[in-house]
Each structure stands twice: as C-alpha cells, then as structure tokens.
Amino acid sequence: MFLGSGVALIAATYGLVRLAFGLFLPDVERDLGVRPDAAGWVSSGASAMYCVGAVVGFLVAARVPRVLVAAASGFAGVGALAMATAAGPWTFGIAAVLASTGAGLASPALVQLVSRTVPESVQGTAQAVVNSGTGPGLVAAGVLALVLLPDWRTAWAWSGVFALVVGVVLLLVSRGSGSGTDRAAAPGTAWLAAHRRVLTLALLFGAGSAVVWTYGRSALVDAGAPAVVSVSAWTALGVGGAAVALTARWTSGLRARVLWAVTAGAVAVAVVALGLAPQATAVAMLACAVFGWGYTAATGALIAWTTELDAARSSAGTSMLFVALVLGQAVGAAASGALVGVSGYAATFVVGAVVTAASAVPAVVGRRGDPPHGDAAVTGVDAARSSGCTPATPRAPHGAPSRHPAAP
Known part of the structure; x- marks a missing residue:
C-alpha cells in the first residue's frame, strides 16, 4: 500500500500535472487565447518553480518528509483544479506555474519516506518502484485526453482530485515513518x-x-x-x-x-x-x-x-x-x-x-x-x-x- 501510493503521487505530480501542460496546450490556447510565446513563459516559470520545490525539499526532507508530501499533493492538486476553473490566460498560467512545484517537493519527500519505511536490503528496488510513476502518469494523462478532449477542464479537474486523494492516502499509510534527521552530504x-x-x-x-x-x-x-x-x-x-x-x-x-x-x-x-x-x-x-x-x-x-x-x-x-x-x-x-x-x-x-x-x-x-x-x-x-x-x-x-x- 505504501509503495503503491508513492508511485501514484509521482504519477500525479509529474505525469498528470507537471508534464501534461504541453498535452492540453492546444485546446487551452484555443479556448483561453493563450499565445505561443506566453505558453513558453508559463512552461519556463513552471520549470523554475519545480527547481524551487526541489531545493526546498532537499533542505528540509530529512526533518519533515510527511509535511512535504502534504505540500506536494496540495500544490499539484489545488493548482490543477485552479487550471480547470481558470477564467483567462493569466489565471491559468499562474496556476500552472504553482502546480509544477508539487513535483519538486514530492521526490525528496518520497526518497526519505522509502528509506525509513522499507528494509535496507530492498531499498534500491523500492526507490525504483516508487519513482517509476512518471511514465504511467504520462500514459494516464494521454488516456484522459483521448476520453475527454476537447474538454480539457474536466481532465485537469480529475488530475487535481487524484493528486489530492493520493496525498491523503500516502499520509495515512506512512504514519510513523517521518522521524529521523538523516542529512545528505552537501557538495x-x-x-x-x-x-x-x-x-x-x-x-x-x-x-x-x-x-x-x-x-x-x-x-x-x-x-x-x-x-x-x-x-x-x-x-x-x-x-x-x-x-x-x-x-x-x-x-x-x-x-x-x-x-x-x-x-x-x-x-x-x-x-x-x-x-x-x-x-x-x-x-x-x-x-x-x-x-x-x-x-x-x-x-x-x-x-x-x-x-x-x-x-x-x-x-x-x-x-x-x-x-x-x-x-x-x-x-x-x-x-x-x-x-x-x-x-x-x-x-x-x-x-x-x-x-x-x-x-x-x-x-x-x-x-x-x-x-x-x-x-x-x-x-x-x-x-x-x-x-x-x-x-x-x-x-x-x-x-x-x-x-x-x-x-x-
């Protein structure tokens, strides 16, 4: 259950939210009037916020990994829901940038939780399993698009709800796994x-x-x-x-x-x-x-x-x-x-x-x-x-x- 919910959080924050921007972009451009150059800046801002999330996660994951899980789920889920309800290009762009932060926060949190929950002898395999969620997340985003497009709003809404639900599930199954003060050596x-x-x-x-x-x-x-x-x-x-x-x-x-x-x-x-x-x-x-x-x-x-x-x-x-x-x-x-x-x-x-x-x-x-x-x-x-x-x-x-x- 723990590994499955970890895979699901990576699938949600990466495949269904962060990397799905380009998948739904043509339909968003048509409905909200987003220009191609503006879409480039939104994607650029999303990448920058991913970096912010990754750096913050690296610094604090050793102390509060479950807090990071909650933050990752919240940023990705609420951000995707805000994208689904955006009234114009500005609100959609801001939501997309903030939603991408969730992926940057999720990864270091999950690495810490896996290291504290799974026996050391199988940690390498467990990390690989949890972190394998990106590919399935991309496939799931494609399936959503095939079923729902041109209704991109409903697709983003489902992605947001999924991110929030799997975050809650992961927090429930990882209780007692958030203690410790491991720190990675800094370069x-x-x-x-x-x-x-x-x-x-x-x-x-x-x-x-x-x-x-x-x-x-x-x-x-x-x-x-x-x-x-x-x-x-x-x-x-x-x-x-x-x-x-x-x-x-x-x-x-x-x-x-x-x-x-x-x-x-x-x-x-x-x-x-x-x-x-x-x-x-x-x-x-x-x-x-x-x-x-x-x-x-x-x-x-x-x-x-x-x-x-x-x-x-x-x-x-x-x-x-x-x-x-x-x-x-x-x-x-x-x-x-x-x-x-x-x-x-x-x-x-x-x-x-x-x-x-x-x-x-x-x-x-x-x-x-x-x-x-x-x-x-x-x-x-x-x-x-x-x-x-x-x-x-x-x-x-x-x-x-x-x-x-x-x-x-």
Missing part, C-alpha cells in the same frame, strides 16, 4: 569543479528538450494531425520512458558519459524528426517513443555520472544535476516560445535538436581525471542507470543508501 567547491562539464551538459540538454515538452502536441495539431493521433503520440512518450526497463541490461554495461552521449543523441534525432515530419503519423509516433526513452535514460545517466565522480555525495549531486536540467528547460521553453512566433515549429524544433546534440558531443571526449571503468567507488551505478527517468537510489560506499529525487 562543495571541489564537487563543482569536478562536475562543471556535467552541469553544462545538463543545462543544454534541458534547454534543447524543452521544445517537445512544451510544443510537441502543438506541432502535430498545427500540421493537421487528428486529435487521436496527437494524443496517442504524447502517450508514446510515456511508453518510451517505460521501455527503459527493457534496455537496462544493455545500458548498464556502458560508462555514464557514453550512455549520456547515446541517449542525448537519440533525443536530438527525435526532436528534429518530430519537427520536420509532424504530418507523418508513423514518424511522429516513433519520434515521441524514442524521445521518451532517450530522455528517461539520460536522466539515469546523470545519476550514474555523478556517482562515478563522487559516490559519497551522489544524492546531493543528483539533486544539483536535476535542478540544472530543469533550469535549462526553463530557458529553453521561454526561448522556444519566442522562436515559434517568429519562425514556426519546424525551425524551432531544429534549433532544439541542435542544442540537444551539443549536449551529447562533448560527453564522448575524454577528459583527464575521469575515473577508470570499474572504479571501486562506483557502487550501485548499474541500478541508477537501469531505472532512467525515475531512477533507483544509487548507494554510497559501505552500503549506506544515497538520497535523490525522481527525475524531472
């Missing part, structure tokens, strides 16, 4: 020096991939795709993310920077394919599935990379890298919104693909000081790689579990 100047390349690549990747999360379905609708096709393509994103588990045996054999290059490269190809051939149904569906897989596996590569560089601070490192990725998304969403209005979807997607590719190429260039393959300090990296977008908790040396949030 310092040496950590920043070792991670400056990875941080830069995460920023670039976030900026380039933001165009799909914000305008993926809009590009399909603009190209004349029927609603069932554009929504099904979005659902393919979630299916692609879930497919990471099927490729885990292969990806777990790769060094983190090689895995990053492969997955970021796959995302770049998917972005350009979706932008240049949105009218081709088969291409669009495949591109979305590849994007979902690549994005999901790339976030797992970030966890593995920071673990290779500094296993003792892998939890804090993961938080920092995910914040960098979502900050990149904030910049990319705003820039994409401005570019769409001037150059159209095709050119905007090509630019996004170029930026994403720029994050992939430097990863394969060797750098003095990279840890050798098989370094004894790299413990639990395979588990981190295998879980992708919502990865399992990598373990620090001596078996102490690390803490990190679900991927953005």
Whole structure:
C-alpha cells in the first residue's frame, strides 16, 4: 500500500500535472487565447518553480518528509483544479506555474519516506518502484485526453482530485515513518569543479528538450494531425520512458558519459524528426517513443555520472544535476516560445535538436581525471542507470543508501 501510493503521487505530480501542460496546450490556447510565446513563459516559470520545490525539499526532507508530501499533493492538486476553473490566460498560467512545484517537493519527500519505511536490503528496488510513476502518469494523462478532449477542464479537474486523494492516502499509510534527521552530504567547491562539464551538459540538454515538452502536441495539431493521433503520440512518450526497463541490461554495461552521449543523441534525432515530419503519423509516433526513452535514460545517466565522480555525495549531486536540467528547460521553453512566433515549429524544433546534440558531443571526449571503468567507488551505478527517468537510489560506499529525487 505504501509503495503503491508513492508511485501514484509521482504519477500525479509529474505525469498528470507537471508534464501534461504541453498535452492540453492546444485546446487551452484555443479556448483561453493563450499565445505561443506566453505558453513558453508559463512552461519556463513552471520549470523554475519545480527547481524551487526541489531545493526546498532537499533542505528540509530529512526533518519533515510527511509535511512535504502534504505540500506536494496540495500544490499539484489545488493548482490543477485552479487550471480547470481558470477564467483567462493569466489565471491559468499562474496556476500552472504553482502546480509544477508539487513535483519538486514530492521526490525528496518520497526518497526519505522509502528509506525509513522499507528494509535496507530492498531499498534500491523500492526507490525504483516508487519513482517509476512518471511514465504511467504520462500514459494516464494521454488516456484522459483521448476520453475527454476537447474538454480539457474536466481532465485537469480529475488530475487535481487524484493528486489530492493520493496525498491523503500516502499520509495515512506512512504514519510513523517521518522521524529521523538523516542529512545528505552537501557538495562543495571541489564537487563543482569536478562536475562543471556535467552541469553544462545538463543545462543544454534541458534547454534543447524543452521544445517537445512544451510544443510537441502543438506541432502535430498545427500540421493537421487528428486529435487521436496527437494524443496517442504524447502517450508514446510515456511508453518510451517505460521501455527503459527493457534496455537496462544493455545500458548498464556502458560508462555514464557514453550512455549520456547515446541517449542525448537519440533525443536530438527525435526532436528534429518530430519537427520536420509532424504530418507523418508513423514518424511522429516513433519520434515521441524514442524521445521518451532517450530522455528517461539520460536522466539515469546523470545519476550514474555523478556517482562515478563522487559516490559519497551522489544524492546531493543528483539533486544539483536535476535542478540544472530543469533550469535549462526553463530557458529553453521561454526561448522556444519566442522562436515559434517568429519562425514556426519546424525551425524551432531544429534549433532544439541542435542544442540537444551539443549536449551529447562533448560527453564522448575524454577528459583527464575521469575515473577508470570499474572504479571501486562506483557502487550501485548499474541500478541508477537501469531505472532512467525515475531512477533507483544509487548507494554510497559501505552500503549506506544515497538520497535523490525522481527525475524531472
């Protein structure tokens, strides 16, 4: 019951609320008169608030994880309900920005609760199970859209109610699990020096991939795709993310920077394919599935990379890298919104693909000081790689579990 409600909270805050903005955007634009550039700024603000939530959660989750669960459920649920009842673009945009905070708060809270509720011997698996909710959440959002669109208000209302209900259930089943004062080691100047390349690549990747999360379905609708096709393509994103588990045996054999290059490269190809051939149904569906897989596996590569560089601070490192990725998304969403209005979807997607590719190429260039393959300090990296977008908790040396949030 505890693990199931944890999965449901991640599915609600990520898949049904934070990442569903782009799914319902074309219908919201039609009914509320939201301009494409304004939608970019809303998505940018939502990413920024996710970062705020993630940082706050990282700082206080060790002391009050159940309070964070309540806050995450409240932000996501009330925010989605406010989006459902918005009378105009301003109220809708503000609600969307605030609702995204819930995802940033949920992840560190759940990592703490799992570490205190589940036996240490199976914590890695439990973290992977709980954090796997993003993919199913995306699929659920697609199903809601298929059933309810063009009635986007009812879809957002159901998402909001679900977020509130699962928050209450999780609080009930986690009673007695909120005590403790575990604290993750904080990164310092040496950590920043070792991670400056990875941080830069995460920023670039976030900026380039933001165009799909914000305008993926809009590009399909603009190209004349029927609603069932554009929504099904979005659902393919979630299916692609879930497919990471099927490729885990292969990806777990790769060094983190090689895995990053492969997955970021796959995302770049998917972005350009979706932008240049949105009218081709088969291409669009495949591109979305590849994007979902690549994005999901790339976030797992970030966890593995920071673990290779500094296993003792892998939890804090993961938080920092995910914040960098979502900050990149904030910049990319705003820039994409401005570019769409001037150059159209095709050119905007090509630019996004170029930026994403720029994050992939430097990863394969060797750098003095990279840890050798098989370094004894790299413990639990395979588990981190295998879980992708919502990865399992990598373990620090001596078996102490690390803490990190679900991927953005």
